[in-house]
Amino acid sequence: MVLLWQVLANGILLGGLYALMALGLALVWGVLNIVNLAHGAFIMLGAYVCYYLFTVFHVDPFAALPAAMVVLFVVGYSLQRNVLNLIIRAPMFNTLLLTFGFEVVLTNLAQMIFSADYRTINPSYAGANFNLFGATIPLARILAFTTGLLLTSCLWFFLLKARLGRAIRATAQNLIAARLYGVETRKIYAITFGLGAALAGAAGDLYGLVSQINPYIGGSLTAKSFAICIIGGLQNPLGVVVGGIFLGVVESLTALYLGPTYTDVASFGILVLVLVLRPTGLLGRTA
Amino acid sequence: MNPSLRWFALFGTLAILVAVPWIAPATWVQFGISTLMLATLAQSWSIIGGYTGYASFGGSVFYGLGSYGTAIAMIEYHLPFGVGLILGALVAVTFAVLIGLPVLRLRGHYFAIATLALAQVVPAIVSNLDIAGRNIGLILPLLRNDALFYESALGLLVITTLSIWYISRSRFGFGLMAIRENEDAAAAMGVNTTLYKTLAFAIAALFSALSGGIHAYWITYIDPGGEFDITLNVKMIIMAVFGGPGSVLGPIAGAFLLSGVSEILSFKISSVASLFFGLVIVIAVVLMPRGLADLWHRYKKLGLHYFSENIRENRV
Amino acid sequence: MNLILEASNLVKRFQGLVALKHVSFGLMRGEIMGLVGPNGAGKTTLINLISGSLNPTNGEIIFEGNILQQPAFRRARLGIARTFQIAKPFSGMSALENVAIAALFGSEGQQRTMHHARQFAQQWLDFVGLAHRSSMRADSLGGPDRKRLELAKSLAMKPKLLLLDEVMAGLNQTEIDEVITIIKKMRDQGISILVVEHVMKAIHALCDRVLVLHHGQNIAIGKPSQVLNEPAVVEAYLGKKHA
Numbered sequence: 001m002v003l004l005w006q007v008l009a010n011g012i013l014l015g016g017l018y019a020l021m022a023l024g025l026a027l028v029w030g031v032l033n034i035v036n037l038a039h040g041a042f043i044m045l046g047a048y049v050c051y052y053l054f055t056v057f058h059v060d061p062f063a064a065l066p067a068a069m070v071v072l073f074v075v076g077y078s079l080q081r082n083v084l085n086l087i088i089r090a091p092m093f094n095t096l097l098l099t100f101g102f103e104v105v106l107t108n109l110a111q112m113i114f115s116a117d118y119r120t121i122n123p124s125y126a127g128a129n130f131n132l133f134g135a136t137i138p139l140a141r142i143l144a145f146t147t148g149l150l151l152t153s154c155l156w157f158f159l160l161k162a163r164l165g166r167a168i169r170a171t172a173q174n175l176i177a178a179r180l181y182g183v184e185t186r187k188i189y190a191i192t193f194g195l196g197a198a199l200a201g202a203a204g205d206l207y208g209l210v211s212q213i214n215p216y217i218g219g220s221l222t223a224k225s226f227a228i229c230i231i232g233g234l235q236n237p238l239g240v241v242v243g244g245i246f247l248g249v250v251e252s253l254t255a256l257y258l259g260p261t262y263t264d265v266a267s268f269g270i271l272v273l274v275l276v277l278r279p280t281g282l283l284g285r286t287a
Numbered sequence: 288m289n290p291s292l293r294w295f296a297l298f299g300t301l302a303i304l305v306a307v308p309w310i311a312p313a314t315w316v317q318f319g320i321s322t323l324m325l326a327t328l329a330q331s332w333s334i335i336g337g338y339t340g341y342a343s344f345g346g347s348v349f350y351g352l353g354s355y356g357t358a359i360a361m362i363e364y365h366l367p368f369g370v371g372l373i374l375g376a377l378v379a380v381t382f383a384v385l386i387g388l389p390v391l392r393l394r395g396h397y398f399a400i401a402t403l404a405l406a407q408v409v410p411a412i413v414s415n416l417d418i419a420g421r422n423i424g425l426i427l428p429l430l431r432n433d434a435l436f437y438e439s440a441l442g443l444l445v446i447t448t449l450s451i452w453y454i455s456r457s458r459f460g461f462g463l464m465a466i467r468e469n470e471d472a473a474a475a476m477g478v479n480t481t482l483y484k485t486l487a488f489a490i491a492a493l494f495s496a497l498s499g500g501i502h503a504y505w506i507t508y509i510d511p512g513g514e515f516d517i518t519l520n521v522k523m524i525i526m527a528v529f530g531g532p533g534s535v536l537g538p539i540a541g542a543f544l545l546s547g548v549s550e551i552l553s554f555k556i557s558s559v560a561s562l563f564f565g566l567v568i569v570i571a572v573v574l575m576p577r578g579l580a581d582l583w584h585r586y587k588k589l590g591l592h593y594f595s596e597n598i599r600e601n602r603v
Numbered sequence: 604m605n606l607i608l609e610a611s612n613l614v615k616r617f618q619g620l621v622a623l624k625h626v627s628f629g630l631m632r633g634e635i636m637g638l639v640g641p642n643g644a645g646k647t648t649l650i651n652l653i654s655g656s657l658n659p660t661n662g663e664i665i666f667e668g669n670i671l672q673q674p675a676f677r678r679a680r681l682g683i684a685r686t687f688q689i690a691k692p693f694s695g696m697s698a699l700e701n702v703a704i705a706a707l708f709g710s711e712g713q714q715r716t717m718h719h720a721r722q723f724a725q726q727w728l729d730f731v732g733l734a735h736r737s738s739m740r741a742d743s744l745g746g747p748d749r750k751r752l753e754l755a756k757s758l759a760m761k762p763k764l765l766l767l768d769e770v771m772a773g774l775n776q777t778e779i780d781e782v783i784t785i786i787k788k789m790r791d792q793g794i795s796i797l798v799v800e801h802v803m804k805a806i807h808a809l810c811d812r813v814l815v816l817h818h819g820q821n822i823a824i825g826k827p828s829q830v831l832n833e834p835a836v837v838e839a840y841l842g843k844k845h846a
Contacts, residue, residue, distance in 0.1 A: 088602060089601045090600075092396060097524065097525070105566060265415070275390075275393060457717070462707075469692070472692075473704070474656075474674075474675045476708050477680045479676050
């Protein structure tokens, strides 16, 4: 029984981080209708920013978070402004391919620069735990979980209240009307994509705290982010939270009851089932 | 290029390709086998992605199923290679029909993501099966005969290409293209879209699986990571798209060109090859989204303007 | 059976919205019936129900004496053809190929070879006046020519029932007259036609009877000259003050 609670706790904590991971993808998908296959690569880059700031400058990962976000914002903004904008009106498949191309380029550049070795980030509190109703909760994980939820709420408020946030939502809903109201769409697109990348960078920064990193983690993180977006639905930011926690718990339970080699089967199997049976996700309305 | 010159070029190239095992060094033959298999994969992608317009990111699934099906038939049941190939293909096609029916109801992004998810699920399942050797893999009976494998791969490519050529001129092919251009209008005109899509998906699976089966026997040792390699999907798609999706010879040109350049580059560093593929994708999608085939036809009229035209058509 | 099409108590509900409420009417063989009503009245929904793009929540559609339950593509083969409000041709293909597809998959399509389908398609391009553009890419055709292409495609399906959804939209007076002539020639070929239209000139010129829809309900049916002057109909279009 205690074991089950431990597993659930692990799953929920992991889920919070997963939610943050998927948030950037959901934003770009919902607003720009761009399915960004390079999303995982952005997460990976965020993790490396954190790693280098920690090992070279001894910056704590949580302090490095803003830096990771800024770097990735710049990367995302430039890619959108200079490359993606060139094919915005082409069929959706071209965007898929293009972002796939980004993924391949970024991953291989990272491999050439950082080498393929696994790296870990070990701040002083890496081993600290505390006990919650019998489950051992690593401090790093609960901090990551809280930060993840905090950023998600910040984004939600931003989209709802801030002027720029509302401009983004307006552009998403009606491009032509937004233009008529003076919204500069090319800039909005670039800012949104940059924001999505920044969120991925933040997730990567935190990911480095809880797991080993190497240049190739991008692919499966993109796939997991998809799963979360689709399971939770793209209707509102709460969807990624639900989706993230759901996936985290499913993975933990699967590892416990079926074995760790089955976690991918469970995650992606559920993704296929959701797509086929209820494409708008657990929170979405039925078609 | 006038027709008789075209035929001459085609048969000439084919003759040279057939002769390769006897006129070229062994490394070229091996390069040839890999490239021929990739070309077959690109062609099979072209059927579902190029002609029907359903961009599948899951071709690796059928390749792997064909590979494992053949291997298991030969190892567990001691069946000859030919029978193994057929069984592997049967497994792949059955799976294509069963999973195709629900998944082909999805449109656009969702279909692509579903196939991506399948590309992750199926190897994860296979690596948990004892009969498939779990994560360790399987060892097939050894046959050292690169020439035989080369000619088999070439033969498969020829059959696949002939099938595509036939389809492109048939009622079936027209129906597929109609589905690609406007599925609702196609249905309103009498095209049985569900049947056609599933058939296209199954045919693509068939050729991918046969390619996988040959690959398994050739390399003798298979494991889930290698046979269900996700990067195969990248390569299939980019070769078909670069060459010209929806054209008969385009994907072959794409496969040979891209493999060739990548081979030359990876003399130095292996990740340069992958980097190269990534850059090709980015450049091709922006400058020549309709592939080499379209470039070939319209460059004569437009020259360098061809590229700026493509950008102007598609930017914000 | 003189009725080629009969709608019986059709209801169509979308989540919260009821698009069609108990619509019933009959279309006679060889008749041209207009389907009019303000925007949002449910006209395209009704077309979608007949063509099979949508299924009714309640009620039945009877075609040539049989209840229609098949999917859209089978209805096409039975002889029901439709045009779309926003004409989206198969853009990468030529005009001839566009019509040839209809010839291959429409009601007698299965027996046609590729070669015959192309010939047949050419005939219909001539009929609508597009013969000189048969090898042009469909997406390079201008608005009025696209409408003609839609008509040619429908004709190549050898339909018994043709559903036209706002085919006159965006055409100038001369073009409207030309399309009216084509539609009359179609009726002479024995095709029964249901015409959704806002262009009243066409309604008066073509229709034997007119069905008026408002908020999903059938509020009037009869000869254009009578029906279009009824108070209820005027009110539907212009509001209570003008009735």
